[in-house]
Amino acid sequence: MSKKTGMVAVSRRALLRGVAAAGATVLAGQAMAQTAIDELINAPRRGNWDDQFDAKASRTVAGVVSNNPMLSPNNFINMQQAITDYQTIVANGGWPQVNPSIKLRLGAVDPSVQVLRQRLMISGDLPRSAGLSNSFDSYVDGAVKRFQSRHGLPEDGVLGEFSLKALNISADVRLNQLNVNFQRLQDTLAKPLEARYIVVNIPAAYVEAVENDQVALRNSAIVGRISRPSPLVSSKVSDIILNPYWTAPRSIVEKDIVPLMQKDPTYLARNSIRLIDGNGNEVAPESVDWFAPKAPNLMFRQDPGKINAMSSTKINFPSPDAVYMHDTPTQGLFNKLMRFESSGCVRVQNVRDLIVWVLKNTPGWNRQQIERVIASRVNTPIQVSDEIGVHWVYITAWSAKDRVVQFRDDIYEKDGDQQLALQTNIGQEQISGSVEDDILPQ
Known part of the structure; x- marks a missing residue:
């Protein structure tokens, strides 16, 4: 690492400590931010920044969101443009570090705002x-x-x-991140994509359903924690199971269920x-010695229902790691900013x-029929008629739109620069009465 890069190295340990709580209030924060804007618009006196106030500029995160899929051959030209821009x-010397002495937000006046303006102009977020x-x-x-949107942060306008x-990640570090991810994109797209496919971008913790090179759906996801990472996958959907049983893997039985049963013998029931x-x-739990040297050689299977670890739905596809995608009974986890909490599967x-x-395209399975079956609580497998690809990828920097570059944290430390990686998995390994829902039910 260069001396310059080392000087701006960022510790993400403090970041992770507070980020989960922040993520739970993202929507409320955005609403409060807009209320503050409205108050300022209607205020009789707005201070010495009045001549630079435009309500439309403050309300719009312009041009960041795109219906272009993140995983697409058409993005090679966008990535090449981004790399050229960052070179x-x-x-030209990169961008300045912003070190404010006060919290910078709408209405603030401070010399550091001038530096912030320079920083945002250089990255293309603020017009010159x-x-x-x-x-x-x-x-x-x-x-x-706009900057926050490009980095997967709450768009509240507060620095x-x-x-x-x-x-304050330096420009040369971001350039290297782009180069690393351009190679990943090339490797991932070495084989042609299907006309319809599902992409899980692990570090972005979201899912895209793509059809004819356009995003049909984009959903938030919960992906693997640092100690139990989600693997890379290239496969095809085989079947959908409504009201699935959940069978605990042997590793989960040994690491999680047996210790829980030692503490609470009623846990399984x-x-x-x-x-x-x-x-x-069926074997009665009370007939098992839960303190034996080895876990019992039994199947641990959870009945369908609301508390099932996969809730209403499981999406199956062949995978060496036996991973899958599924629903969850704990929907509140999607409100978190850092959604790295699973045991490898994707919620x-x-x-x-x-x-x-x-x-x-599977006959007989419209939304009404799907909802009726889910309501019945009857385990129902459905073979999928057409070919739908499934691709779990690890892309922390990409551009799906001309001169709009997205960056995410290097959660699994694959990008080659420590300051891009979260340094710890604070709190995610602590199990108190329950485990994340693709491990155990809540």
């Missing part, structure tokens, strides 16, 4: 016509929101700790998990929308 930025005053006006507010950490022997007979928000899309 130019680095050649906005000027270099010390006032955090609506143009800066809109630019900060808090999390946004500041991302803002409370969570509708049955023990099945090799002959298909999908609004998964019923996704299975309706998957099954749209």
